[in-house]
Every structure is written in structure tokens, then in C-alpha cells.
Amino acid sequence: MWQYRLLGRLILVLLGTSTWAHTLSIPGENSIQPTYSSTGPCLVLEPTEIVCRGMQSLEEVSNNLPEDVRAQVTKLTLVKAVQGVWTRDGLVNLPSLHTIVFNQSYFSEWELPSRPDAPSLTRLVLEDCWNNDTLKTSKKRSTLSLTSETLAGLAGLEEFHIIDSYVLDLNLSSVETVKPLRLLNIVGGGLNCTKDKLWMLEWMEAGRANITNTTRCFVASSGEMTLFSTRYSFNDHQFLICMQYVKETERDCPKKCQCNVQGFKESHYPIIHLICERVGLTHLPEVIPRCTTRMQFGWNNITDINTLFTNENYRRMDSILLNNNQISYVNGDLFYNYIKDRPLDVYINLASNKLTTLPIKEINKIYEEARKTSQLYYPNFNLADNPWNCDNCSFLPEFQELVYYQSTMLTDYHDIRCPSDSEHHPNKRLVMIDVKSQCSSAPPLLHPLDILNITLAVLLLLLIMNFLHNFYQYRRHGKLPWIIIRMPCC
Ligand SMILES: *[C@@H]1O[C@H](CO)[C@@H](O)[C@H](O)[C@H]1NC(C)=O
Numbered sequence: 207m208w209q210y211r212l213l214g215r216l217i218l219v220l221l222g223t224s225t226w227a228h229t230l231s232i233p234g235e236n237s238i239q240p241t242y243s244s245t246g247p248c249l250v251l252e253p254t255e256i257v258c259r260g261m262q263s264l265e266e267v268s269n270n271l272p273e274d275v276r277a278q279v280t281k282l283t284l285v286k287a288v289q290g291v292w293t294r295d296g297l298v299n300l301p302s303l304h305t306i307v308f309n310q311s312y313f314s315e316w317e318l319p320s321r322p323d324a325p326s327l328t329r330l331v332l333e334d335c336w337n338n339d340t341l342k343t344s345k346k347r348s349t350l351s352l353t354s355e356t357l358a359g360l361a362g363l364e365e366f367h368i369i370d371s372y373v374l375d376l377n378l379s380s381v382e383t384v385k386p387l388r389l390l391n392i393v394g395g396g397l398n399c400t401k402d403k404l405w406m407l408e409w410m411e412a413g414r415a416n417i418t419n420t421t422r423c424f425v426a427s428s429g430e431m432t433l434f435s436t437r438y439s440f441n442d443h444q445f446l447i448c449m450q451y452v453k454e455t456e457r458d459c460p461k462k463c464q465c466n467v468q469g470f471k472e473s474h475y476p477i478i479h480l481i482c483e484r485v486g487l488t489h490l491p492e493v494i495p496r497c498t499t500r501m502q503f504g505w506n507n508i509t510d511i512n513t514l515f516t517n518e519n520y521r522r523m524d525s526i527l528l529n530n531n532q533i534s535y536v537n538g539d540l541f542y543n544y545i546k547d548r549p550l551d552v553y554i555n556l557a558s559n560k561l562t563t564l565p566i567k568e569i570n571k572i573y574e575e576a577r578k579t580s581q582l583y584y585p586n587f588n589l590a591d592n593p594w595n596c597d598n599c600s601f602l603p604e605f606q607e608l609v610y611y612q613s614t615m616l617t618d619y620h621d622i623r624c625p626s627d628s629e630h631h632p633n634k635r636l637v638m639i640d641v642k643s644q645c646s647s648a649p650p651l652l653h654p655l656d657i658l659n660i661t662l663a664v665l666l667l668l669l670i671m672n673f674l675h676n677f678y679q680y681r682r683h684g685k686l687p688w689i690i691i692r693m694p695c696c
Pocket residue numbers: 236237238283307309310331333
């Protein structure tokens with residue numbers, strides 16, 4: 207009999223050492239080294255509270271506890287638990303247990319209990335836990351995936367505390383099959399700040415959730431994290447602040463459009479993309495997410511773009527895509543006021559619209575002022591495929607000059623052409639037109655009035671010469687001009 211006991215002990219010890227060895231390889235080894243009884247991995251702190259190391263199931267826990275302790279334990283702390291099988295079936299042996307804490311642990315899936323009488327847990331605390339080594343944060347921390355499958359066997363839970371963990375997904379649907387969770391408490395750590403977390407803000411308003419301001423957003427990646435993927439992202443920004451932007455953006459997103467908060471630029475301002483392509487818009491919406499930075503409104507029927515220049519919500523654009531619309535007019539004053547003093551690059555795509563002219567003076571003024579102040583920011587246009595009026599000499603020369611000198615700022619400048627019904631240059635590329643010969647800037651040599659004046663002067667001169675000639679003839683030869691001789695009166 208004693209041989210069997212000894213063998214059991216030996217197996218347990220071996221099991222314990224093997225799991226200890228396993229946990230040694232896990233990064234993030236921390237400071238606590240509670241003293242464990244020499245007989246096993248579990249330590250009884252108080253009759254109701256125990257700490258176990260390196261466990262992989264509730265069964266293993268109860269096997270390591272003396273019979274009399276099992277019945278009293280209410281709180282179980284698991285340090286460096288390893289991947290294993292967890293079900294509430296094991297609670298039958300620990301009938302008073304209501305709180306389980308996983309600390310610096312792998313958090314395994316909780317399987318559905320097989321026993322119908324399996325008791326419920328009321329509090330679950332996860333501190334510094336993970337279960338997804340594939341997706342890591344930019345600081346190389348493993349992440350915690352709490353899907354409905356992972357939490358499948360935790361129905362009936364009342365409080366869920368997640369401390370200093372990096373949570374990828376959190377789906378409580380399986381936890382709430384019996385009754386709603388009373389409190390979700392998230393302290394520190396991080397979350398992936400996407401739309402699917404908006405419910406957490408609602409829970410906070412309803413007093414069901416508590417999320418600290420030290421909880422941050424993170425970007426998860428399976429490979430090397432590039433600087434670019436974290437630079438314009440929410441990475442390391444406060445979860446609560448980022449989610450407020452996500453919430454506001456969802457609320458103000460126009461119907462039929464898509465709005466995405468991409469991250470932060472210049473550390474304060476969010477990058478918000480608004481995509482409303484091919485949705486039959488006839489005008490720019492008045493309400494769009496505040497701080498939208500990129501608008502894609504291509505392939506609609508927009509005619510008037512004054513809203514862009516006057517509505518505050520459009521103030522922070524750095525990319526304005528209005529290609530393939532019906533825009534025929536750009537208000538020069540509004541445009542100038544919109545662009546000037548912007549500390550931002552702006553790209554404006556007006557390709558394939560109905561533009562015949564542009565507020566060329568204002569645009570030149572903007573470039574001029576940017577040059578004078580050696581500002582690095584210039585507006586950048588795409589003006590291809592518009593029916594530019596190539597027969598208008600008060601527009602064409604300046605426009606061609608703009609296209610020549612700002613060709614680096616005009617994407618696809620070689621596609622700026624005259625329309626097929628142009629009088630002088632059907633289908634010709636604008637840069638190829640000989641504007642001088644068409645719109646010669648020097649005034650014509652003679653105006654019609656000058657011609658009349660010269661003619662009259664010549665006639666007068668001839669008259670005077672004729673008179674002098676006649677006078678000479680008369681004095682010399684006494685001859686009167688023949689017209690006087692023929693006159694009937696004399
Ligand atoms: C988890 O372990 C850390 C470090 O040993 C300790 O400071 C912390 O209080 C523990 N957390 C819980 C919930 O017991």
C-alpha cells in the first residue's frame with residue numbers, strides 16, 4: 207500500500223517539476239517568490255485562501271490540497287498556470303470556491319462542464335495573462351484572446367477583472383448565457399481599439415464596466431512591427447480617449463458612407479477617413495466626423511463644393527478626392543481662405559469634372575505666398591479630364607503658366623487637355639498650345655479709329671496740296687482750275 211502512495215507522490219512531484227520547468231521559459235518572470243510548502247506546489251495562506259503554482263487544471267489543484275482544506279477554500283490564486291484543461295466540473299471538489307485569480311499565467315480555454323450540477327464561479331481575475339503568442343504587441347507582449355469559445359465554460363460569472371493584460375478580443379456572450387455580468391473591470395494593460403469595443407463605453411455609462419485611464423490601445427502583429435504600422439495608429443494612446451473618437455466617428459458618419467479612425471497624427475489629432483464613393487451624392491454632407499482628414503467622394507453627382515470651404519467639419523482635410531463628379535465652379539475667395547495658413551499639405555483631386563475655368567489668380571497667390579514664407583506645404587492638384595476653356599484668353603495664358611511651373615504639384619498634368627469642341631485646339635494637351643499666337647498679349651498696331659484719323663489727315667493734306675497747286679497755277683498762268691471753269695454759275 208505504502209508503495210502505491212510513494213509512487214503517487216513521486217508522480218506528483220515529477221509532474222510539479224516538469225510544469226515548473228515549463229514555466230521557467232515563459233518571459234516576464236516577476237519578483238514574487240512565495241514560500242511553498244516543501245510537500246507541493248500549493249501554499250495555504252489562510253484556511254480559505256490558497257496559492258498554487260504551475261497548475262493546469264482544477265483537478266490538479268484539488269489533488270494538491272489536503273481534504274479538510276478543499277472544502278473551505280473560497281479564493282484560489284494560480285501563479286504561472288500553464289496551458290491545460292479547465293472546467294467548472296472541478297469545482298465539485300472545491301465546493302466553497304468563488305474567486306479564481308490567474309497571475310502571470312497562460313489562460314486556457316474553459317470547456318463546457320459535463321456535470322449539470324457544476325457550481326458557478328463568481329469572480330475571475332486575470333493579471334498579466336496571455337494565450338496568443340502569434341499576435342504580439344509592439345512591446346513584444348503576448349496577447350490575450352477572450353473569445354466566446356475561450357470563455358465557453360464560465361457561464362454565471364458575476365465579476366471579471368482583467369489587469370495588465372493585452373486583450374485582443376473580448377466576447378462575453380457565453381459568460382452571459384445564465385445572467386448578465388455585473389462588473390467588468392479593466393485595469394492597465396491594453397485593448398485593440400476597434401469599433402467592436404464600443405459596447406464597453408456603454409457598459410461604463412451604465413456602471414457595469416470600469417476601465418482605467420492607464421489602459422492603452424495596442425496594435426497586434428505576428429511579425430516584426432514596422433515603425434510605420436505603429437506611427438499612424440492608436441498604439442500606446444489612451445483607450446478611453448481613442449474610443450471616444452471611434453464613437454463620435456460612428457455617430458457622425460453619413461449614411462451610405464464608411465468612416466474609419468486610423469490612428470493619431472501629430473500625437474493629438476486623429477486620422478479619420480471618410481469614404482463615400484459611388485453612392486449617388488449630389489452635394490457634400492453637412493455632418494461628417496469632426497477632424498476627418500481624408501474624404502473620398504469620387505464617382506458621385508456633386509455639383510457644388512462650397513460646403514467644403516465653409517463647413518468647420520471639413521477644416522482638417524489633407525486629402526480631398528472629388529474626381530468624377532459634376533463640379534463646374536470653384537469659388538476663388540472661399541478656396542483661398544480655405545487653403546491659406548493651413549499647416550498641412552493638401553491634395554485635391556478634381557479630375558473628370560465639368561470645370562472650364564479655375565480661380566487662377568487665387569491659386570497663384572497661394573503658391574506665391576507659400577514661396578515667400580518658404581513654407582513647405584503646397585496644395586497639390588489633379589485636374590485631368592476637364593473641359594477647360596482653351597478659347598478664353600483671359601484664362602488660358604495664366605492657366606498654362608500654372609500648369610508649366612507647378613507641374614510637380616499637378617499630378618497627371620499631361621492629361622490636362624482642351625475639350626473636343628474647343629474652337630482653336632480640339633483635344634490638344636494644354637502644355638502644347640502656342641498661347642502667344644492665339645492670345646498675343648501686345649496690343650494690335652492700329653486700332654480702327656487710328657486708321658480713320660490717318661485717312662482723314664491724308665485727305666486733308668491732299669486737299670491743301672491741291673489748293674496750293676491751283677493757287678500757283680492761277681498766279682503764274684492766270685488759269686483757273688477746270689472745275690471752276692465748268693461751273694455753270696460763272
Ligand atoms: C500578481 O502578482 C504580482 C507580482 O507578484 C502581484 O504584485 C499582484 O498583486 C498579483 N495579483 C493578484 C491579483 O494577486
